[in-house]
Amino acid sequence: LSASENQFFYRNNNTAYPSDQDQRHELNFSSMIKLGKWELSGIFLFGSGRPFTPPNPDVELATSSESFDQLYDLNNINSERHPAYKRLDVSAKYSFPIGKTKCEAGLTLFNLLNHSNIKSRRYFKQFAFDETSSDPNAQDEIRIVPLDTYLLGFTPNFFVQIRF
DSSP: OOOOEEOBTTBGGGOOEEOTTOOOOEEEEEEEEEETTEEEEEEEEEEOOOEEOOBOHHHHTOBTTSOOSOSBOTTSTTOEEOOOEEEEEEEEEEEEEETTEEEEEEEEEETTTOOOOEEEEEEEEEEEOOTTOOOTTOOOEEEEEEEEEEOOOSEEEEEEEEEO
16 A cells, blocks of 8 residues: 655645556565476466546647647646556476576466556547538547557566576
8 A cells, every 4th residue: 555646836736646656556466386397476466557647628629720738637637547457477487407407498478367457548639520511611620539558468478598
């Protein structure tokens, strides 16, 4: 359980707001077992969503003839949160000799459940053109569209290690 806040006299009326790194909860469950030449391990990670700043509501209804400076609602900095972060990783490693050389081979499956974890959210302007309108005074619309950056989905990793 944690909290991380920012406070600046020139932003958000000097009121504290969650920092970008503010992740209130994080739980990690891990286990490892060695069975002869095998090592098996697993880890489950859960973290509450990190904050992000919503788009400026005044911009969403703007048209291309209007000017605007901000895509973000700076009166509500980091007031919304991404969905929770979840990941299950499992790994198996086998140790074996080849002559006097020590070898290991294994497989790690990262994000085994293929959960979509959002790393960050940005916004961009999307211009909507009404090609069906015959009105010469029709104005194009601007929409603010979120663009999420996701962390890796299911990722297998095979490895071989040779020590001599």
